[in-house]
Amino acid sequence: MNSPAPSPAKPTTTRRFPVREVILFGALLVAILGVYAVMGAAYxxxxxxxxxxxxxxxxxxxxxxxxxxxxxxxxxxxxxxxxxxxxxxxxxxxDAFWGTELPGELGRVLLYLIGSVLLVIGATRLHRFGVPKKLRTVIAVVLAVVLYLVVLSMLRGVTGEIQSRAGxxxxxxxxxxxxxxxxxxxxxxxxxxxxxxxxxxxxxxxxxxxxxxxxxxxxxxxxxxxxxxxxxxxxxxxxxxxxxxxxxxxxxxxxxxxxxxxxxxxxxxxxxxxxxxxxxxxxxxxxxxxxxxxxxxxxxxxxxxxxxxxxxxxxxxxxxxxxxxxxxxxxxxxxxxxxxxxxxxxxxxxxxxxxxxxxxxxxxxxxxxxxxxxxxxxxxxxxxYVGEGVFGWEPxxxxxxxxxxxxxxxxxxxxxxxxxxxxxxxxxxxxxxxx
The missing domain is CATH 1.10.3470 (ABC transporter involved in vitamin B12 uptake, BtuC)
Known part of the structure; x- marks a missing residue:
């Protein structure tokens, strides 16, 4: 009668005691307590x-x-x-800002900014209408530069008013x-x-x-x-x-x-x-x-x-x-x-x-x-202190x-x-x- 085959050994997992972690965090705790003793609780x-x-x-x-x-x-x-x-x-x-018309003007500039970004993104999608890649790139770059200058000019006007009137x-x-x-x-x-x-x-x-x-x-x-x-x-x-x-x-x-x-x-x-x-x-x-x-x-x-x-x-x-x-x-x-x-x-x-x-x-x-x-x-x-007392050095x-x-x-x-x-x-x- 054949003896049953031995079952495969189960892998054993050993958990080591976290010696390094305990030592490091213990040293850190000692350092914190030392700072409390020397510098005070508030600091x-x-x-x-x-x-x-x-x-x-x-x-x-x-x-x-x-x-x-x-x-x-x-x-x-x-x-x-x-x-x-x-x-x-x-x-x-x-209240010096929100109680005036400045929030509306600033919001209008932000809407122009969002619209400008959408227009530039739309220019990069002109390939769907058969526009060649080089022409599409030129249109997007020119449009981005022009809209950037326009929006920047509008933003400077509004922000100047905000600084002068509301800080x-x-x-x-x-x-x-x-x-x-x-x-x-x-x-x-x-x-x-x-x-x-x-x-x-x-x-x-x-x-x-x-x-x-x-x-x-x-x-x-x-x-x-x-x-x-x-x-x-x-x-x-x-x-x-x-x-x-x-x-x-x-x-x-x-x-x-x-x-x-x-x-x-x-x-x-x-x-x-x-x-x-x-x-x-x-x-x-x-x-x-x-x-x-x-x-x-x-x-x-x-x-x-x-x-x-x-x-x-x-x-x-x-x-x-x-x-x-x-x-x-x-x-x-x-x-x-x-x-x-x-x-x-x-x-x-x-x-x-x-x-x-x-x-x-x-x-x-x-x-x-x-x-x-x-x-x-x-x-x-x-x-x-030692240099002055012993060697006569100038501090x-x-x-x-x-x-x-x-x-x-x-x-x-x-x-x-x-x-x-x-x-x-x-x-x-x-x-x-x-x-």
């Missing part, structure tokens, strides 16, 4: 709120770069769009969170336009394109005094929660932190589910081997566009939350160093494609960014500005060390391998 809570806003920006970048391999060098532009939307929707209504158009007086939502939608719409044109380019050209678009957005917001007051800034921006005048600095900031923390929790949960869903596996397959994914019938450009727009939406939401918390909209204050490079460092340190690592990198890098200045100033003062001037410049040095040193010793980040993306 430290403000630091955590700003870090949480940057964490939303970093999550938007990590799904673009980490999930799909799209290098977005124009984060600053989408952050500025979110801040503009938060300002536009939350600032009180300006700027003001806001809509709605809750701040409505501006966050619309900011995300507006950033996503601009991201769709950019992605529809540029996602067919290689990664380096995509980086150049996004960088250029970010500078265009900043220049537009800075020079549109009728819309944003330009360099004059708009303040104060209302909070979605009771402000410091009602609850005090520490409690008000703690309440704001609870809102941003809840927002991060929702975003993290949705991204975690999407990453482990078939959609997430498809996105990573396109990133790792585009040819194989296309051979399996996947729509490469459509999926790339989806992930790019999703990342831009998160950047717009984070930019709105950051502008509302700072209670200031200053178009000139959006800098590539602060709002693009710093977010990139956060993602690199934490680990592209790892949502948990991105959150760690956002908080850790922002703490280093803020605390490097007072720490450098302390070390410089100690060096001056140098402008220690405060020198300490502020130490931020850039510390961040540069940090990114160099990470790229040398942990190129995948401190918490790399976990890729499951199936035998």
């Amino acid at each position: 430290s809570t403000r630091m955590l709120v700003e870090a949480s806003c940057y964490a939303i920006l970093a999550l938007g970048l990590t799904i673009q770069w980490g999930y799909a391999g799209q290098f977005n060098a124009g984060v600053m532009g989408f952050v500025a769009i979110g801040g503009f939307s938060a300002m536009l929707f939350s600032v009180p209504v300006n 700027f158009i003001g806001g809509l007086g709605l809750p701040a969170w409505t501006g966050w939502i619309v900011g995300g939608a507006l950033a996503g719409s601009i991201g769709y336009f950019i992605g529809h044109i540029c996602l067919g380019l290689r990664s380096d050209y995509l980086a150049i394109a996004t960088l250029g678009i970010a500078e265009i957005i900043k220049a537009f917001l800075k020079n549109s005094d009728w819309l944003t007051r330009g360099t004059a800034t708009v303040s104060p921006l209302p909070w979605p929660t009771p402000g410091p005048s009602e609850l005090g600095f520490t409690l008000a900031r703690a309440l704001y932190l609870s809102v941003t923390a809840a927002l991060i929790a929702v975003i993290f949960f949705l991204l975690h589910r999407a990453y482990h869903a078939p959609w997430g596996r498809m996105i990573r397959a396109i990133r790792d081997n585009e040819v194989s994914a296309a051979a399996m019938g996947k729509d490469i450009n459509r999926r790339r566009l989806e992930i790019f727009v999703l990342g831009c939406i998160l950047m717009g939401i984070g930019g709105g939350a950051l502008a509302s918390f700072n209670s200031l909209f200053d178009p000139q204050g959006y800098l590539p160093l602060n709002h693009t490079f710093l977010v990139l460092v956060m993602v690199i340190l934490g680990g592209p494609g790892n949502n948990l690592g991105t959150l760690f990198g956002a908080v850790a890098v922002y703490i280093i960014w803020l605390m490097s200045e007072p720490l450098a100033l302390f070390l410089m003062n100690m060096a001056v 140098p001037g402008n220690l405060d500005s020198r300490a502020l410049q130490a931020r850039v040095f510390v961040i540069g040193l940090l990114i160099t060390l990470v790229l040398r010793f942990a190129p995948q980040g401190l918490l790399p993306e976990k890729i499951k391998h199936h035998d």
Whole structure:
């Protein structure tokens, strides 16, 4: 009698204890507590709120770069769009503008603009009437130039009246969170336009394109005094929660932190589910081997566009939350160093494609960014004290500005060390391998 064949062994899955995660987040907690002990509760809570806003920006970048391999060098532009939307929707209504005929005149110019765009688009569709391609192109270009000059002339007349009579158009007086939502939608719409044109380019050209678009957005917001007051800034921006005048600095900031923390929790949960869903596996397959994914019938450009727009939406939401918390909209204050490079460092340190690592990198890098200045100033003062007392050196001037410049040095040193010793980040993306 033959003995039954042995059943195939079942694959065993072993779950390792997250030692690295516990150590890193434990060290981060110790650093946060140290900042609270040294700098006080009000300052430290403000630091955590700003870090949480940057964490939303970093999550938007990590799904673009980490999930799909799209290098977005124009984060600053989408952050500025979110801040503009938060300002536009939350600032009180300006009766000097809305109580006059100026809104109607501005609306008429916008209708002319929409009609001009439709006419140019229609000119590009003249092939349906048998118009040759070269002639069609000439007609579209000439029509676009003429209509642009006409609409620009009309817009300058109206905006000049707005600036002279009302200052700027003001806001809509709605809750701040409505501006966050619309900011995300507006950033996503601009991201769709950019992605529809540029996602067919290689990664380096995509980086150049996004960088250029970010500078265009900043220049537009800075020079549109009728819309944003330009360099004059708009303040104060209302909070979605009771402000410091009602609850005090520490409690008000703690309440704001609870809102941003809840927002991060929702975003993290949705991204975690999407990453482990078939959609997430498809996105990573396109990133790792585009040819194989296309051979399996996947729509490469459509999926790339989806992930790019999703990342831009998160950047717009984070930019709105950051502008509302700072209670200031200053178009000139959006800098590539602060709002693009710093977010990139956060993602690199934490680990592209790892949502948990991105959150760690956002908080850790922002703490280093803020605390490097007072720490450098302390070390410089100690060096001056020793130099004067022991060697009789003459103390140098402008220690405060020198300490502020130490931020850039510390961040540069940090990114160099990470790229040398942990190129995948401190918490790399976990890729499951199936035998």
